[in-house]
Amino acid sequence: MTMSDDNNERRPSRAPLSATMWPVARTTIRTLGSIAVTLLGLLFVTFIIGRVMPIDPVLAIVGERASQATYDAVYQQLGLDKPLIVQFLYYIWDVLHLDFGTSLLNARPVSEDIARVFPATLELATLGIIFGVVLGVPLGVLAAVRKGSWIDQVARVLALVGYSMPIFWLGLMGLLIFYGILGWVGGPGRVGIFYVDVVPSVTGLILVDSIIDGNWDVFRDAFSHIILPASLLGYYSLAYISRMTRSFMLEQLSAEYVTTARVKGMSEWDVIWKHAFKNIRVQLITVIALSYAGLLEGSVLTEIIFSWPGIGSYITTALLSADMNAVLGGTVVVGLIFILLNIFSDLLYKVFDPRAK
Amino acid sequence: MTTLLDVENLWVRFPTRQGVFDAVRGVSFTLGRERLGIVGESGSGKSMTGRAILRLIRPPGIVEADHINLEGVNLLDKSEKEMRDVRGQRISMVMQDPKFSLNPVMTIGDQIIEAYRLHNSVSKSAAYNKSLEMLEAVSIRDSERVMRAYPHEMSGGMGQRIMIAMMLIPNPEILIADEPTSALDVSVQRQVLDIMDKLVKERGMGLIFISHDLNLVADFCDRVLIMYAGRIVEVCDADKLHDAKHPYTRGLLNSLPRLDAPRNRLEVLQRDPAWSDTPSVSGRE
Numbered sequence: 025m026t027m028s029d030d031n032n033e034r035r036p037s038r039a040p041l042s043a044t045m046w047p048v049a050r051t052t053i054r055t056l057g058s059i060a061v062t063l064l065g066l067l068f069v070t071f072i073i074g075r076v077m078p079i080d081p082v083l084a085i086v087g088e089r090a091s092q093a094t095y096d097a098v099y100q101q102l103g104l105d106k107p108l109i110v111q112f113l114y115y116i117w118d119v120l121h122l123d124f125g126t127s128l129l130n131a132r133p134v135s136e137d138i139a140r141v142f143p144a145t146l147e148l149a150t151l152g153i154i155f156g157v158v159l160g161v162p163l164g165v166l167a168a169v170r171k172g173s174w175i176d177q178v179a180r181v182l183a184l185v186g187y188s189m190p191i192f193w194l195g196l197m198g199l200l201i202f203y204g205i206l207g208w209v210g211g212p213g214r215v216g217i218f219y220v221d222v223v224p225s226v227t228g229l230i231l232v233d234s235i236i237d238g239n240w241d242v243f244r245d246a247f248s249h250i251i252l253p254a255s256l257l258g259y260y261s262l263a264y265i266s267r268m269t270r271s272f273m274l275e276q277l278s279a280e281y282v283t284t285a286r287v288k289g290m291s292e293w294d295v296i297w298k299h300a301f302k303n304i305r306v307q308l309i310t311v312i313a314l315s316y317a318g319l320l321e322g323s324v325l326t327e328i329i330f331s332w333p334g335i336g337s338y339i340t341t342a343l344l345s346a347d348m349n350a351v352l353g354g355t356v357v358v359g360l361i362f363i364l365l366n367i368f369s370d371l372l373y374k375v376f377d378p379r380a381k
Numbered sequence: 382m383t384t385l386l387d388v389e390n391l392w393v394r395f396p397t398r399q400g401v402f403d404a405v406r407g408v409s410f411t412l413g414r415e416r417l418g419i420v421g422e423s424g425s426g427k428s429m430t431g432r433a434i435l436r437l438i439r440p441p442g443i444v445e446a447d448h449i450n451l452e453g454v455n456l457l458d459k460s461e462k463e464m465r466d467v468r469g470q471r472i473s474m475v476m477q478d479p480k481f482s483l484n485p486v487m488t489i490g491d492q493i494i495e496a497y498r499l500h501n502s503v504s505k506s507a508a509y510n511k512s513l514e515m516l517e518a519v520s521i522r523d524s525e526r527v528m529r530a531y532p533h534e535m536s537g538g539m540g541q542r543i544m545i546a547m548m549l550i551p552n553p554e555i556l557i558a559d560e561p562t563s564a565l566d567v568s569v570q571r572q573v574l575d576i577m578d579k580l581v582k583e584r585g586m587g588l589i590f591i592s593h594d595l596n597l598v599a600d601f602c603d604r605v606l607i608m609y610a611g612r613i614v615e616v617c618d619a620d621k622l623h624d625a626k627h628p629y630t631r632g633l634l635n636s637l638p639r640l641d642a643p644r645n646r647l648e649v650l651q652r653d654p655a656w657s658d659t660p661s662v663s664g665r666e
Contacts, residue, residue, distance in 0.1 A: 280476055281482055284544075286437055287469060288469040288495065289466065289500060299487075303486055
């Protein structure tokens with residue numbers, strides 16, 4: 025027997041509890057630390073962008089015809105007379121208290137606006153990614169298993185169309201056909217005009233709020249409005265997810281352990297799902313998390329075509345009217361979501377891959 | 382000797398753009414309760430022969446034979462579903478490198494238990510106990526910890542013993558060992574072979590031992606088939622391997638360094654194109 029064999033077998037079978045607790049605590053601290061550092065970097069970038077933009081925040085508030093005295097007063101009120109580092113610390117302090125300043129467009133706190141528009145995007149993105157995963161993953165697996173068959177070709181064409189068709193065209197065609205001609209779905213907007221503000225806003229997600237309220241008419245109406253944009257977004261993530269699933273799966277299906285499973289006498293279904301699929305979960309999580317993050321950023325075109333009051337169109341509108349507080353606030357929120365999704369997928373890695381522990 | 386397996390005129394073909402490639406070309410042999418070695422260089426078709434018996438050649442590969450009889454029943458006539466009862470339970474296979482042939486994200490316990498429960502309807506705890514027993518049979522100490530461990534935590538030698546335990550747990554009649562020690566350190570090769578040998582003997586199984594290592598096969602097997610370019614060029618008793626007649630076998634033997642007879646220059650194998658055209662020698666007993 026070699027040395028390595030010996031070492032392996034003589035390792036203590038159970039470590040004492042304190043020794044097993046430590047790594048957990050250490051991992052948690054390290055994770056929180058990396059969140060904090062990344063967030064700090066993000067805030068630094070948004071802060072610098074806010075300062076270097078050739079937009080005078082004071083002028084934007086007081087207007088061009090204000091007196092010099094008014095200008096100076098507001099200048100001081102905003103803390104712009106202080107050194108940059110102090111301003112940055114103030115900025116961090118404000119953001120930690122969810123204070124992103126006031127929107128220049130409607131004079132409301134940016135945080136309130138985001139609390140209103142973000143759930144709309146969240147609802148759309150979540151439904152979209154569910155479509156993408158539920159249909160895209162099995163399609164990709166099937167395309168890999170039946171490589172070269174008609175299913176594979178159909179999946180390939182679907183993905184190609186998904187990659188290359190611009191959403192403003194597909195969205196408009198969808199509206200024309202399913203809303204305009206067939207009348208199967210609701211038109212633009214989150215709900216029909218009669219149902220606006222009918223259910224009290226608890227989560228900001230209309231589908232969830234209407235269930236909480238038990239108002240099924242609103243639920244039906246909201247669902248008929250969200251189904252078309254969500255399917256379209258889902259289709260785009262399906263194109264990506266199914267292609268990636270296919271290539272991950274092809275790699276695994278040629279691995280030796282798959283042959284082992286067949287030698288054991290397993291059915292092909294079990295070989296695919298119990299053995300090969302378990303090995304692509306980690307890679308798949310990355311792909312899905314990235315797609316989801318992309319959707320949560322808000323897809324500006326989709327939101328504009330479907331008059332969807334989401335964060336994508338909010339940030340774009342703010343940007344076009346030089347409403348920097350709103351832009352930076354939105355950017356911080358989107359960045360935070362990216363960080364959280366990354367952490368979440370890192371945690372899932374550790375659950376699904378014993379080698380990552 | 383009772384014949385377990387009877388292979389007659391086996392062909393394995395792969396259609397390619399340049400035409401059909403024949404990996405195995407009309408091989409015939411029988412296997413009793415013995416240790417049959419198949420030797421040959423890379424690409425000689427020895428692994429393909431092993432996989433064709435289990436009908437594991439995936440499309441577009443094609444397996445053709447007059448028959449592959451397992452105790453008188455032709456495996457080629459079986460449906461894919463019936464084949465699943467043959468695989469694992471009656472014919473099993475150990476592959477080259479345990480690093481790749483064990484599923485990296487499943488515990489070793491789960492993989493062994495699964496192999497047993499596929500063919501035996503027993504409770505999980507019964508299968509667990511049986512697996513512990515089997516691990517101990519392949520000389521793994523601390524078997525309970527190994528059951529909970531993942532393949533990457535094992536060394537190569539342990540991994541291969543685990544593979545052997547997993548493949549023998551449903552108690553098959555035939556084991557195909559496809560280069561089972563090639564990926565292992567020389568120091569553990571012998572140990573893994575001894576364990577495999579002991580189990581195969583105890584259970585009265587037939588063993589097909591596929592290898593490119595002539596000396597190992599000569600030591601370890603009863604009978605040897607020498608394959609070249611998809612055909613059997615020579616069949617001989619393992620202990621008489623060093624008296625082999627065929628120029629290919631002689632060439633292979635002469636190209637090996639020997640500790641007891643050192644030479645300054647080893648011979649280079651001179652291939653004769655005629656070898657691949659001569660019909661296959663029958664490996665039937």
